[in-house]
Amino acid sequence: MDLGRLLQTIYERAAYDLRVRYEEEPVPPLEPPFAEWAATLLRERGYRRR
Secondary structure, eight states, rough: OHHHHHHHHHHHHTTTTSSTTSSOOSSOOOOOOHHHHHHHHHHHTTTTOO
């Protein structure tokens, strides 16, 4: 079983992209190196502008 494909299907069917507010910081906040990594990834994928 392709785990990546399974998780992608679940994400799409559950419409998480409509529920999760990617432009906001997570609660609880991530530690600085992880917060920087996540912010970069979200900007690269078009979920954040700043």
